[in-house]
Amino acid sequence: DVKVTQSSRYLVKRTGEKVFLECVQDMDHENMFWYRQDPGLGLRLIYFSYDVKMKEKGDIPEGYSVSREKKERFSLILESASTNQTSMYLCASSPRGALFWAEAFFGQGTRLTVV
Amino acid sequence: RKEVEQDPGPFNVPEGATVAFNCTYSNSASQSFFWYRQDCRKEPKLLMSVYSSGNEDGRFTAQLNRASQYISLLIRDSKLSDSATYLCVVSGGMEYGNKLVFGAGTILRVKS
Numbered sequence: 001d002v003k004v005t006q007s008s009r010y011l012v013k014r015t016g017e018k019v020f021l022e023c024v025q026d027m028d029h030e031n032m033f034w035y036r037q038d039p040g041l042g043l044r045l046i047y048f049s050y051d052v053k054m055k056e057k058g059d060i061p062e063g064y065s066v067s068r069e070k071k072e073r074f075s076l077i078l079e080s081a082s083t084n085q086t087s088m089y090l091c092a093s094s095p096r097g098a099l100f101w102a103e104a105f106f107g108q109g110t111r112l113t114v115v
Numbered sequence: 116r117k118e119v120e121q122d123p124g125p126f127n128v129p130e131g132a133t134v135a136f137n138c139t140y141s142n143s144a145s146q147s148f149f150w151y152r153q154d155c156r157k158e159p160k161l162l163m164s165v166y167s168s169g170n171e172d173g174r175f176t177a178q179l180n181r182a183s184q185y186i187s188l189l190i191r192d193s194k195l196s197d198s199a200t201y202l203c204v205v206s207g208g209m210e211y212g213n214k215l216v217f218g219a220g221t222i223l224r225v226k227s
Contacts, residue, residue, distance in 0.1 A: 033215070035217075040123070040219055041219060042119075042202065042217045042218055042219035042220055043159070043202070043217035044217075045214055045215075045216075048214065058214070090158060090159070092215075103149075103161045103164075104161070104215055106158035106159050106160070107158060108157070108158050109158055
């Protein structure tokens with residue numbers, strides 16, 4: 001059973017803090033993704049990675065960075081948290097093999113509140 | 116224009132009803148299509164992939180119309196447990212980095 005684990009379910013941070021969201025997957029997947037989900041907007045892709053030390057910007061990368069030093073771990077960093085980054089953050093992974101039909105597996109999400 | 120558009124609903128239906136959701140996508144180069152289901156306060160999970168010829172999985176039928184860039188999901192004999200948000204998902208395949216683009220979701224509420 002694929003497992004994607006996010007380090008926290010709920011986080012409250014202050015404006016200006018540097019925030020780290022961690023994600024670990026145990027299925028040796030090559031692809032990993034970070035999304036944020038907001039009411040009425042659906043899931044929006046922040047960054048993704050196809051391999052260790054590789055990263056690509058998604059649709060809304062501003063204010064975020066990522067790190068993938070090991071295959072199983074993909075970290076999202078908020079350099080200086082702002083209130084408009086209050087959201088649900090979802091990490092996902094998928095295998096590279098069957099690219100066109102690759103199912104994405106999601107972590108349970110981190111609800112981040114920036115005050 | 117959003118890349119993937121869905122009617123947000125909510126669709127309120129009685130148990131046993133048949134309900135259909137529609138979704139349109141803007142990228143004609145899209146290669147893969149999916150329906151995901153998301154329960155309240157839970158992560159999205161794959162419900163079914165959508166194949167060009169259409170496909171069925173029990174009470175669920177998915178259809179794809181590439182010419183109109185349109186995807187549908189039909190649920191027959193609705194159950195209370197079908198209540199969830201249904202997300203239409205499109206992927207551009209390798210050329211577009213295999214990104215999954217999500218619609219905002221359609222809320223379904225099945226009532227007894």
